[in-house]
Amino acid sequence: MAVWFGPAADIPKECxxxxxxxxxxxxxxxxxxxxxxxxxxxxxxxxCSGVPGNITIGAGMCGAVGAPSLPFDGPGGWDGSCTDTSALPAGAQCPPGSGVPCAQSITFSALPPPVNEKCEVKPSDIIKAGGTLITEWETGALACRSSLDTSLCGAGDQLCVPKVLYPHRQCVWREGKHAKCPKPYDYEGPRIMYPFQPKESRECTECTCGAPQGGTCLATMRLFEDEVCSAEFHKRIVSSEVSVCDPIIPAGRAIGGKSVTDHVYIKGTCETGGGEPIGEAVEDDENAVTFCCRQSYIFDE
Structure with a gap:
């Protein structure tokens, strides 16, 4: 064959x-x-759903030590809708006859934490395709079939080949990788060449998302003077993070009904994983070709 060798970027488009x-x-x-x-x-x-685990009315200001208290929880299985369970009439005293108003503060424990939290992987066409793969070669070889003529040599076991000018070389070839070249095609030793597409195992690991962290539930706690939840006098945002205490103003007022509404999920954050490159690309040894060449003619004689 007549074989052109040179920078891969300059390989001729055709023979x-x-x-x-x-x-x-x-x-x-x-x-x-x-x-x-x-x-x-x-x-x-x-x-998010549910209600504070405990609601307590205190006969003292928030944080008072030793002050009497009364439970103000809803009924069993309370879903947060209006209820007058544990309603407290105006002027109730703790203990009775002490002259100390029972309703001076109210404490709400935390809401239940979020449930069914999850993060889904954001789709990416590039990730699904296995990433962007770059394959470059330093040297290219374009091997062209040339004429062989048995009539000019006078012997049946000999072939005449045309003279090949630089940058082409006159070469013989053999499939596979070989360490030696026959004479007179041993000018520079064997050149082992490979198909453009290497043996490929490069890809990206699958993307993952960890469980959400820091997600919170919020809801609105409402207190009413009456038992049918029509006369609201206090409203406060409660969360699944901490318990809270509010003063009752004025102290000793009636606390008839209560409700928990407007649950909101505050999004947590998720840690990403995956998307890491793995594998490698190597020469395709199974389809390698070894060229053995003679020295090029620089000028035509």
Whole structure:
């Protein structure tokens, strides 16, 4: 064959020889790891419901030590709708006859935490495709079939080949990787060349999203003077993070009904994982070709 060797970027588009192209091969592989897009998570989702585990009316200001208290919880299985369970009439005293108003402060324990929290992976076409793969070769070889003529040599076991000018070389070839070349095709030793597509195992690990962290539930706690929850006198936001205490103004007032409404999930954050490059690209040894060449003719005689 007449074989052109040179920088891979300059490899000719076609053979100038009548026989046409036989091989287009390469050497000097550069194949960095896959370029993976960073993994991203969609916004966390979760569900909030329920009521404070304990509601307590205190016969003292918030934080008072030793002050009597009364439970003000809802009924068993309370869903937060209006209820007058544990209603306290105006002027109630703790203890009775002490002259100390029972209703001076009210404490709400934390709401139940969010449930069914999750984060889904944000879709990425590049991640699904396994990342962007870069494959470059240092050297290219374009091997062109050339004419062989048995009539000019006078012997049946000999072939005449045309003279090949630089930058082409006159070469013989053999499939596989070989360490020695036959004479007179041993000018520079064997050149082992490979198909452009290497043996490929580069890809990106699957993206993952950890469990949401820091998600919170909020709700609105409402207090009413009457038992049917029509005369609201106090409203406060309660959360699943901490218990809270509020003063009752004026002290000793009636506390008839209560409700918990407007549950809101405050999104947590999720830690991403995956999207890391793994695997490698190596020369395709199974389809390697070894060329053995003679020295090029620089000028035509």
């Amino acid at each position: 100038s020889f009548v026989g046409g192209e036989q091989f287009r091969l390469y050497a000097g592989l550069t194949a960095p790891p896959a370029q993976c897009d960073p993994c991203e998570c969609q916004e966390a989702t979760g569900q």
